[in-house]
Structures are given as structure tokens and as C-alpha cells.
Amino acid sequence: MTTVPVQRSENGSHQEQRGAVAALHQELVRYGLVTWTAGNVSERVPGADLFVIKGSGVSYDGLSWEGITVCDLDGEVVDGVRAPSSDTAAHAYVYRHLPEVNGVVHMHSPYATAWSARGEAIPCVLTAMADEFGGPIPVGPFALIGDDSIGQGIVATLAGQRSPAVLMRNHGVFTIGDSARSAVKAAVMCEDVARTVHLSRQLGAPLPIAQADIDSLYERYQNVYGQR
Amino acid sequence: MTTVPVQRSENGSHQEQRGAVAALHQELVRYGLVTWTAGNVSERVPGADLFVIKGSGVSYDGLSWEGITVCDLDGEVVDGVRAPSSDTAAHAYVYRHLPEVNGVVHMHSPYATAWSARGEAIPCVLTAMADEFGGPIPVGPFALIGDDSIGQGIVATLAGQRSPAVLMRNHGVFTIGDSARSAVKAAVMCEDVARTVHLSRQLGAPLPIAQADIDSLYERYQNVYGQR
Amino acid sequence: MTTVPVQRSENGSHQEQRGAVAALHQELVRYGLVTWTAGNVSERVPGADLFVIKGSGVSYDGLSWEGITVCDLDGEVVDGVRAPSSDTAAHAYVYRHLPEVNGVVHMHSPYATAWSARGEAIPCVLTAMADEFGGPIPVGPFALIGDDSIGQGIVATLAGQRSPAVLMRNHGVFTIGDSARSAVKAAVMCEDVARTVHLSRQLGAPLPIAQADIDSLYERYQNVYGQR
Amino acid sequence: MTTVPVQRSENGSHQEQRGAVAALHQELVRYGLVTWTAGNVSERVPGADLFVIKGSGVSYDGLSWEGITVCDLDGEVVDGVRAPSSDTAAHAYVYRHLPEVNGVVHMHSPYATAWSARGEAIPCVLTAMADEFGGPIPVGPFALIGDDSIGQGIVATLAGQRSPAVLMRNHGVFTIGDSARSAVKAAVMCEDVARTVHLSRQLGAPLPIAQADIDSLYERYQNVYGQR
Numbered sequence: 001m002t003t004v005p006v007q008r009s010e011n012g013s014h015q016e017q018r019g020a021v022a023a024l025h026q027e028l029v030r031y032g033l034v035t036w037t038a039g040n041v042s043e044r045v046p047g048a049d050l051f052v053i054k055g056s057g058v059s060y061d062g063l064s065w066e067g068i069t070v071c072d073l074d075g076e077v078v079d080g081v082r083a084p085s086s087d088t089a090a091h092a093y094v095y096r097h098l099p100e101v102n103g104v105v106h107m108h109s110p111y112a113t114a115w116s117a118r119g120e121a122i123p124c125v126l127t128a129m130a131d132e133f134g135g136p137i138p139v140g141p142f143a144l145i146g147d148d149s150i151g152q153g154i155v156a157t158l159a160g161q162r163s164p165a166v167l168m169r170n171h172g173v174f175t176i177g178d179s180a181r182s183a184v185k186a187a188v189m190c191e192d193v194a195r196t197v198h199l200s201r202q203l204g205a206p207l208p209i210a211q212a213d214i215d216s217l218y219e220r221y222q223n224v225y226g227q228r
Numbered sequence: 229m230t231t232v233p234v235q236r237s238e239n240g241s242h243q244e245q246r247g248a249v250a251a252l253h254q255e256l257v258r259y260g261l262v263t264w265t266a267g268n269v270s271e272r273v274p275g276a277d278l279f280v281i282k283g284s285g286v287s288y289d290g291l292s293w294e295g296i297t298v299c300d301l302d303g304e305v306v307d308g309v310r311a312p313s314s315d316t317a318a319h320a321y322v323y324r325h326l327p328e329v330n331g332v333v334h335m336h337s338p339y340a341t342a343w344s345a346r347g348e349a350i351p352c353v354l355t356a357m358a359d360e361f362g363g364p365i366p367v368g369p370f371a372l373i374g375d376d377s378i379g380q381g382i383v384a385t386l387a388g389q390r391s392p393a394v395l396m397r398n399h400g401v402f403t404i405g406d407s408a409r410s411a412v413k414a415a416v417m418c419e420d421v422a423r424t425v426h427l428s429r430q431l432g433a434p435l436p437i438a439q440a441d442i443d444s445l446y447e448r449y450q451n452v453y454g455q456r
Numbered sequence: 457m458t459t460v461p462v463q464r465s466e467n468g469s470h471q472e473q474r475g476a477v478a479a480l481h482q483e484l485v486r487y488g489l490v491t492w493t494a495g496n497v498s499e500r501v502p503g504a505d506l507f508v509i510k511g512s513g514v515s516y517d518g519l520s521w522e523g524i525t526v527c528d529l530d531g532e533v534v535d536g537v538r539a540p541s542s543d544t545a546a547h548a549y550v551y552r553h554l555p556e557v558n559g560v561v562h563m564h565s566p567y568a569t570a571w572s573a574r575g576e577a578i579p580c581v582l583t584a585m586a587d588e589f590g591g592p593i594p595v596g597p598f599a600l601i602g603d604d605s606i607g608q609g610i611v612a613t614l615a616g617q618r619s620p621a622v623l624m625r626n627h628g629v630f631t632i633g634d635s636a637r638s639a640v641k642a643a644v645m646c647e648d649v650a651r652t653v654h655l656s657r658q659l660g661a662p663l664p665i666a667q668a669d670i671d672s673l674y675e676r677y678q679n680v681y682g683q684r
Numbered sequence: 685m686t687t688v689p690v691q692r693s694e695n696g697s698h699q700e701q702r703g704a705v706a707a708l709h710q711e712l713v714r715y716g717l718v719t720w721t722a723g724n725v726s727e728r729v730p731g732a733d734l735f736v737i738k739g740s741g742v743s744y745d746g747l748s749w750e751g752i753t754v755c756d757l758d759g760e761v762v763d764g765v766r767a768p769s770s771d772t773a774a775h776a777y778v779y780r781h782l783p784e785v786n787g788v789v790h791m792h793s794p795y796a797t798a799w800s801a802r803g804e805a806i807p808c809v810l811t812a813m814a815d816e817f818g819g820p821i822p823v824g825p826f827a828l829i830g831d832d833s834i835g836q837g838i839v840a841t842l843a844g845q846r847s848p849a850v851l852m853r854n855h856g857v858f859t860i861g862d863s864a865r866s867a868v869k870a871a872v873m874c875e876d877v878a879r880t881v882h883l884s885r886q887l888g889a890p891l892p893i894a895q896a897d898i899d900s901l902y903e904r905y906q907n908v909y910g911q912r
Binding site: 354413425427428435441445455 | 719720740741742767797799826829830882886
Binding site: 031125126127128185188189192195196197199200202203204205206207209213216217220221224225226227228 | 263264265266283284285286310311314336338339341342343345346347348370372373374397398399400426429430
């Protein structure tokens with residue numbers, strides 16, 4: 001999919017959304033979650049069978065709407081001057097199979113990827129983790145890039161879980177959300193809890209949180225936190 | 229408390245203090261102690277049964293006096309355009325029960341929270357820790373958000389301790405001070421010593437400091453350090 | 457080699473390339489890979505038996521083309537106002553013996569150097585590592601500075617490996633590339649995977665990736681990733 | 685010593701040197717070696733029995749010559765508007781007993797202080813450490829602030845060592861140099877090698893470097909590195 005010829009519409013469609021998605025990538029940079037050009041954010045185009053995603057190997061420096069490409073839900077380029085991310089097929093699969101998802105993030109952030117390389121889920125031992133993830137962050141299968149394997153692994157692993165994040169084995173993190181911003185927040189929080197639980201485990205065993213307390217924290221956070 | 233309707237006075241009361249408290253949040257950002265919108269600083273309004281506190285889920289970027297809400301000591305909103313922090317009840321409890329406290333900070337900083345997830349106090353094995361904390365940093369109980377449980381845990385745990393910081397189990401840190409600035413300093417130093425003691429413990433056992441030396445260091449630092 | 461008298465051509469030759477190489481050093485600073493003045497980037501001058509390299513002990517602050525010195529392939533200064541890096545002999549040896557290499561980076565980044573101090577290769581347990589390095593990052597011999605020992609160690613260790621990075625024992629990292637930019641990318645990615653694999657190993661054993669999968673990932677990344 | 689009344693000369697003496705020393709503190713900030721107001725740099729005044737040192741508890745933000753106080757070699761204030769660092773007695777002791785030393789730095793940087801809390805010297809297992817320190821970084825005694833104990837510990841521990849850095853037990857680092865800049869460089873490099881050796885030790889045993897090789901590296905670095 002990344003090798004199809006890239007076309008350019010006269011003025012570039014969906015410039016505002018592409019600009020907003022470009023800007024969201026800076027949150028990944030700010031928190032040290034991405035290295036060089038790896039990592040990407042995508043967002044579904046409202047009311048269309050399209051999504052916008054970072055170009056492949058494009059730098060985070062000065063990333064603007066022109067670094068973001070418009071694709072259809074098969075991952076084919078519809079508009080843009082950059083070949084889309086080599087992870088486009090995985091994003092497209094998620095959008096095709098999870099209609100409530102409007103944003104997807106992928107990254108190889110160090111602590112979460114360290115858990116993924118052991119194939120180990122992150123246990124829910126922090127109230128902030130209960131708030132955002134509602135339980136452990138699960139591990140998906142090892143899957144090669146190039147077909148629907150990664151997308152299938154993401155969707156199958158997240159089914160029936162509260163967590164908006166999945167650790168793909170030996171690979172890194174995918175997060176989902178009802179917007180690109182929500183998926184970016186989940187990515188930022190995923191690395192944060194991956195780090196804190198890692199640190200805690202280094203010197204002993206973190207204490208568990210009772211399932212009823214996890215449920216209570218998750219319920220409250222999803223319904224009370226923030227501005228309504 | 230976070231769901232009461234928010235009112236706005238004509239020009240916004242206590243703007244100067246709210247602006248100063250907003251600015252203090254940047255110290256938490258600078259030292260990497262907070263992620264996304266989590267964490268908050270509050271300060272008692274001098275001569276009134278009020279305190280000011282960060283709004284719930286409000287971004288640290290461009291945080292100004294308008295992101296800070298005025299509450300009474302029951303945590304009810306008195307003035308402001310943002311619903312106050314979901315931790316408002318805990319801050320209010322501290323102000324009601326500890327009249328000498330004028331500032332409170334809450335955060336989920338990684339190293340201190342890692343200790344809290346094991347339910348383990350940080351031992352006083354650094355002279356800088358004897359200076360600021362006068363002994364170990366204690367651990368409070370597991371407590372759910374939503375009533376006075378967290379506030380009670382903070383106050384009960386700090387009673388009879390020199391430490392201005394408490395690690396709430398599986399949760400994070402609360403610090404107190406005679407001003408918001410003092411509580412922020414305690415928060416910054418808490419993570420600093422949590423990290424150094426963590427690192428030291430990773431490769432062996434830190435050497436203890438004799439209690440008489442801890443007493444001597446604490447006494448001197450509280451009375452001699454800084455500009456008089 | 458670093459003690460030969462330094463000459464200055466009238467206006468400074470190869471200013472554009474020297475300026476570009478100077479600027480590339482900022483990537484090492486941005487990712488925290490270098491401390492004080494240690495570390496250096498060099499690049500072969502196209503169509504000439506020359507390369508350009510950072511001056512010895514020169515600060516990264518405000519580094520411009522004048523901080524970069526032109527040397528011949530024996531490491532002798534041809535043009536410049538700074539004595540070249542004390543690692544110049546190692547870079548020169550690489551350019552003499554590996555004609556396809558046009559860029560070299562040296563650094564003492566913390567995680568990769570930690571592996572080197574144990575004399576331990578970094579195992580290929582991350583898809584991002586398979587992409588960029590195509591296998592483990594190997595360890596070269598202990599070698600003293602001052603003659604061709606380091607250069608020989610680099611060239612001998614990289615022979616027959618896909619990895620553009622080598623960990624020199626008890627010392628640090630050398631990376632190669634078809635340009636200075638490629639070698640800098642390899643350096644940045646080397647520290648990134650050194651850190652993630654280190655973190656993963658701290659809490660258990662990372663799962664291996666099958667050789668056929670490593671081969672497939674490497675092949676695809678080298679041929680499909682990025683803009684073509 | 686920190687409680688003597690502070691006097692102010694009409695225009696402030698030694699403004700240029702005090703400004704330069706103030707600026708050097710920013711290197712400690714840049715490398716994350718200091719927290720809040722802890723840490724300090726001092727420098728001997730050439731041709732006088734005086735030195736200049738950071739004020740006690742003074743912020744690093746906007747630190748200028750006015751935040752730096754002039755003291756005599758007993759640590760008594762000669763000129764300045766800030767009470768000097770609470771570590772002034774230790775700096776003064778070093779200047780009185782080591783006439784070749786013109787700069788001193790003190791800090792509680794995390795990795796080096798972690799070694800100090802175990803009372804453990806940092807073994808010389810990196811070529812960069814052989815270059816700068818010429819061997820292990822030694823540990824000095826536990827000593828209370830307030831008299832000459834710390835200064836005596838520094839001077840006695842550094843006697844007969846090549847290392848310009850000493851880890852004071854359960855406390856932090858002191859470094860010396862022929863200028864404040866040299867002492868700052870030693871401080872920056874001390875934390876750098878403390879971190880890398882810590883990381884290396886976390887996953888096994890770093891390989892030793894033969895004493896003859898350490899000697900050779902130290903000799904060369906002291907005489908060849910940099911611009912002559």
C-alpha cells in the first residue's frame with residue numbers, strides 16, 4: 001500500500017484535519033515516545049470512508065498538513081504528497097472493523113515496548129491505570145508488517161477489554177480512541193504507567209488493586225473527570 | 229463536588245493568587261512530574277475559608293488564572309470557569325484539618341509512585357532527604373476517590389511525622405507546605421529522593437544514616453539554609 | 457594525527473558540507489547521546505580522498521562549519537581552524553577500507569555503552585531493531601586510541617554483518633552509513649534499541665524473533681519504508 | 685558562616701568573574717544534575733585570598749552575578765547581597781588546603797549520589813572514565829555540614845588519586861579543577877559515567893580495563909585531547 005503512486009489534489013483536501021493531526025504528533029515528541037521518524041497518528045474523516053495518516057519516514061520537525069496523507073479504508077492513497085506510513089494497513093483494518101474508533105496511534109515507546117518484548121501484559125496496580133485503562137494493558141500476537149496480521153491482532157486483542165492500548169509482541173504499542181486526541185492521550189498514559197509499573201517491579205512486587213476498586217475508579221473517571 | 233455548576237464573578241476574584249498558583253504548576257512540568265493533565269496544586273486564600281485549585285483535566289499549556297477555581301473548605305465552587313480538580317475533596321479535607329497548611333500538591337510522579345505501588349516508605353539514606361523530610365517518606369492507605377477517604381489518609385499518615393510528603397498506596401504523592409510554593413518544593417524534592425534511593429537500591433543496600441545525624445541535618449536545614 | 461599544525465585556506469573549503477555535518481551533530485544532542493564535547497560525526501567528501509570531521513574538544517553549542525575540519529584519508533589535516541577529533545584515525549581507517557561508507561558517527565551514549573562495558577551484543581528482539589540492524593548489534597574488541605586498532609576493530613567486526621553499528625568494548629558506539637545522515641540515524645536508533653532491550657531484560661527474558669522474520673522485516677524496511 | 689551579615693560594595697566587586705560563574709551553573713541545569721536550588725559552583729579569585737560562590741537557596745532561573753557572593757578563604761563574606769551557599773565552609777577548606785585547585789562544584793546528581801549512598805566507589809570500566817578520572821571515583825566519609833568535616837573528607841579522599849571527583853557518603857559529589865569550568869566538566873562527566881556504569885552493572889558484570897590501559901588512556905587524554 002505504501003508503494004501506490006501518490007496523487008495531489010489541487011489545493012489538498014481536508015487541510016484543517018490534516019493540520020490538527022500533524023500537530024498532535026508533537027505530543028509524542030514532547031513526551032519522548034518516538035525516535036527519529038518512527039510512530040504515527042491517524043484519524044477518521046467524519047462522514048466519509050477515509051482517514052488521514054502521517055507519511056512514511058517523514059520527520060517530526062516542521063510536520064504540517066502536507067506531511068499527512070488521505071487514505072480510503074483499504075489504505076489506498078486518495079490525496080497527498082507523501083507515501084503514507086508503512087503501518088497504514090494496520091490503521092485501515094482498525095477503522096474497517098471498529099466503527100466507534102476515530103483515532104489510532106502507533107509508537108515504539110521504550111517502557112511499553114520493553115513489556116511487549118517479554119510478551120507480558122502490564123498489571124493494573126495504579127489508580128491512574130484503573131482510571132484510563134480499566135484493567136491491565138493486554139499483549140497482542142507477534143505479527144509481520146505487510147498484510148492484515150497486525151490489524152487483526154489489534155482488533156482481536158482489544159475485543160472485550162476496556163483498555164484502549166495493546167502491546168504488540170516484540171513490536172510496540174497501538175492505541176485507539178474516539179478521536180486522534182483521545183488515542184494520543186491513551187498513548188501518553190500507556191507509556192507513563194508502563195514506566196511506573198516497571199520501576200515498581202524493579203524493587204519488589206507491586207500490591208494488587210481489588211477488581212471492585214478498579215471498576216469503581218474506571219467508572220468514575222470515564223464519567224466525572226474533566227470539564228463536562 | 230466536581231459536578232456542581234460553576235459560577236463566574238464579574239471579573240474573577242483572587243486573580244493574582246490564582247495566577248501565581250497557575251504559574252507554580254510549571255515547576256511540575258519542568259521536572260517531568262506530571263503527564264497530560266494529571267496533577268494539581270492548591271493554595272489557601274489568606275484570611276478566608278477558601279482555597280484555589282487547578283481545574284479538572286485542564287492542560288498545563290498556557291495555564292492561567294482562569295484555569296484555577298476558587299473553592300470553599302467543603303470543596304464547593306465559589307468562583308471560576310472550570311470545574312475544580314477531581315482531587316478537590318482531598319485538598320479541602322487537608323485545609324479543614326491542618327490549619328498550619330496553606331499549600332497542597334498532588335502528582336503521580338514515576339519514582340515516588342513506584343514506591344507507593346509497593347506500599348513501601350522511602351528510607352532516609354540521603355542527607356538531602358534528612359534536610360527536607362527529616363526522616364522517611366511514609367505510606368498512606370489505599371483509598372478511593374469520591375469522599376473523605378484520601379484526605380483522612382493524608383492527615384492521619386502525616387500526623388507526628390516531619391515529612392511534608394506522603395505516598396498514597398497504589399496512587400501517588402500528596403505534599404503540604406506553609407505556601408503552595410513550599411508544597412511544590414516538597415513535591416520536587418520527593419521525586420528527586422525517590423529516584424536516587426531507587427537507583428541506589430537497585431545495586432545493593434544503601435547505608436543508613438544515624439537518627440542523631442538525621443535530626444541534626446533537619447534542624448540545621450530548617451533554620452539556616454537559604455536567605456534570612 | 458591530532459597534533460599536526462592546522463592550516464587555513466583563504467575562505468575555507470567545503471563550507472556547505474561542513475555546515476551540514478555541523479548541523480547533524482545537533483541530533484546527537486537532541487536525543488541526549490553525547491555529553492560535554494565527546495562524540496563526533498564525519499562524512500566523506502564526494503569525489504575526493506577527503507572527509508570532514510568535528511574538531512577535538514569543540515563544544516556542541518553554536519557548532520558551525522568552522523568547528524569541522526577537512527582531513528585526507530590518512531587523517532592528516534587538509535583544511536580547518538580546529539585540530540580534528542582524537543578519533544580521526546578510526547574514521548579514516550573506516551573510509552580507507554570500506555569504500556561504500558560515506559558517513560561515520562562515534563558516541564558514548566549511556567545504554568549502548570553499558571552493553572559494550574559488559575562486552576555483550578544486543579540481541580535482536582524488537583521489530584524496529586530487525587528493520588534497522590537486521591540482527592544483533594555486535595561487539596568489537598577492546599582497543600586503545602592512538603593507532604589503527606580501533607579502526608581495525610570496527611571494520612573486522614562489521615564484516616559480514618547487516619548492522620551499521622558496532623559496540624566497541626568498554627568504550628562506546630561507532631556507526632556507519634551511506635551518508636553522515638544515515639550514520640546519525642543508525643546512532644540514534646542504536647541507543648533507542650539498546651535502551652528498550654535493556655529495560656525489557658531488567659524484568660525477565662525478552663522473547664526471541666525467528667530468523668526468518670528478522671530477514672523479512674529487514675528486507676521490507678530497507679526497500680519499502682520512507683519516500684521513494 | 686552563612687549567617688554573617690552580608691555587605692554590599694558600591695558597585696559589586698569581581699562582577700565579571702561572578703557573572704561567568706553564575707553562567708556555568710546553567711551546565712548543571714542543562715544536564716539535569718541539580719534540583720530546585722541545591723548544588724553550587726565556586727571559583728578562586730586570581731591573585732587574591734578570595735573565592736566566589738552561589739548564594740544559599742538561590743534559584744537557577746535568571747542567576748546573575750548578584751546571586752554570587754565573594755568570600756575569603758575562611759568562608760566569611762567579603763562582598764555580595766546573598767548569604768553564601770551552606771556548603772561554603774567545604775569549598776573554603778578545599779581552597780585553603782589545595783592551592784592548585786581554582787574551581788569546586790557540589791551537587792546531588794542522581795546516579796552518582798546513588799553510588800555514594802551505598803558507600804561504593806565507581807569502578808573504572810569505561811575508556812571515557814579512564815580519560816577524565818584516571819581510575820575509580822572514590823568515596824569519602826559520612827560528614828555533617830557545619831564545620832570542616834566535609835572539607836577534610838574531600839581533601840583526604842582525593843589525596844593521591846587522579847580523580848577530580850569524590851562521592852561523599854550518603855550525600856553527593858564534590859569535584860575540583862584548575863578553573864570553575866574544569867570542575868563543572870568533571871561534575872558533568874562524573875554523573876555521565878556513574879549512570880553508564882550503573883546501567884551496565886544492572887544486567888551483569890562490566891569487564892575490567894587493565895591498569896596499564898587506564899594509565900595510557902589517562903596520559904593521552906590529559907595531553908592530547910582538545911585544542912592546544
